[in-house]
Amino acid sequence: MENTKIEKSEEEWKKILTPEEFLVLRKKGTEPAFTGKYVHNKEKGTYVCAGCGNLLFSSETKFDSGSGWPSFSAPVAPDAVSLKSDRSLFMKRTEVLCARCKGHLGHVFDDGPKPTGQRFCMNSVSLRFMKKE
Ligand code: FE
Numbered sequence: 454m455e456n457t458k459i460e461k462s463e464e465e466w467k468k469i470l471t472p473e474e475f476l477v478l479r480k481k482g483t484e485p486a487f488t489g490k491y492v493h494n495k496e497k498g499t500y501v502c503a504g505c506g507n508l509l510f511s512s513e514t515k516f517d518s519g520s521g522w523p524s525f526s527a528p529v530a531p532d533a534v535s536l537k538s539d540r541s542l543f544m545k546r547t548e549v550l551c552a553r554c555k556g557h558l559g560h561v562f563d564d565g566p567k568p569t570g571q572r573f574c575m576n577s578v579s580l581r582f583m584k585k586e
Contacts, residue, residue: 489578
């Protein structure tokens with residue numbers, strides 16, 4: 454995995470991301486539930502950051518949470534993502550960011566399946582699926 458951090462200006466991100474990707478990754482937006490293209494994806498492969506290509510999740514930890522967003526019980530490696538306390542919208546949540554480009558991916562909750570007990574609730578827009586050949 455590449456550990457080089459990526460820093461770009463808002464204008465630079467606007468040039469390389471779609472409007473939807475920009476809104477979620479750089480403006481911390483949330484795609485509407487059950488609209489994302491990976492909610493029901495059950496194919497084997499890996500999920501990388503749509504902003505920078507950083508390897509984030511494996512299909513092996515994906516589970517059907519019923520939430521309407523693609524959900525994972527763990528990232529591929531602890532340092533693939535970074536976590537940040539988020540007190541917006543009158544809730545106390547933990548934001549999940551790509552560790553490499555600091556793009557917003559979603560939030561993590563502690564009601565996931567064993568053994569981790571974690572539910573990484575991600576936006577499809579923030580991810581790109583790489584099918585295992
Ligand atoms: Fe990234």
